[in-house]
């Protein structure tokens with residue numbers, strides 16, 4: 062099969078469009094012939110590497126993908142060759158105490174496609190059959206692939222962990238990024254009032270088109286947490302979605318009494334100085350999570366298929382042009398998700 066391989070960390074130049082053996086699905090596994098893969102910022106971090114990351118080379122990036130079942134390993138009865146599917150990229154053992162209690166994204170042997178195993182920048186991928194979810198007739202593979210990781214992650218954070226309720230006020234730090242746009246749509250669907258802080262007019266306009274109630278331009282309002290206070294009648298936000306990290310001190314200021322600060326990552330810097338007084342004096346909760354559970358995936362994907370959650374697609378590149386696609390992702394200029402067209 063054709064795939065995008067790399068043999069060492071580095072910039073996008075390490076990516077090679079090349080041949081790689083098509084996997085042979087083992088027991089409990091399915092082989093998926095991919096039609097589309099979607100890119101995530103994680104792909105750039107995996108390619109660049111971080112201390113402690115050990116990849117089996119050549120590595121193939123990509124967590125998100127959709128296509129059709131091409132072959133089945135022993136013991137798989139729930140799928141047939143030709144079934145159209147979207148992949149849940151979270152790999153879990155199914156047997157540890159966390160998996161058995163439905164918290165499989167806390168699995169002691171947790172892994173992720175494109176990080177701990179070869180991913181979706183390829184014509185075929187082998188995945189556990191239980192990580193497949195049926196794609197409705199006629200539903201576009203690019204849209205499905207673009208939705209999977211980010212809506213799954215945002216749903217787990219806002220709904221399962223954050224317990225978002227109708228009428229609450231949600232502040233989202235950043236008007237772009239797949240998880241932030243997914244969080245915005247999920248918050249609106251949940252009946253929340255949504256404030257978005259951003260620094261680019263085009264990205265703020267995109268947030269507005271997705272239903273953001275209030276936009277705060279960080280380039281104009283340096284102390285944007287004060288704008289949040291004014292817009293919430295000096296209550297502050299009930300929930301703050303902060304996947305930047307370095308903005309935590311201002312997120313603590315922008316949160317109201319009893320506010321929850323949610324985080325699933327950091328696009329800024331992981332190390333932050335925190336003023337403990339905000340946490341106890343305002344009764345704040347800091348809620349971290351990563352990815353989502355099988356149960357979350359089953360809840361959120363039908364909302365995508367029904368159109369109640371609509372991923373924004375930026376541009377599709379042929380698989381062979383994954384390097385150019387990653388270079389675009391790295392600029393941050395994209396409006397929505399970048400996908401790869403395969404097969």
Ligand SMILES: [Zn+2]
Nearest residue numbers: 154157160168
């Ligand atoms: Zn487990």
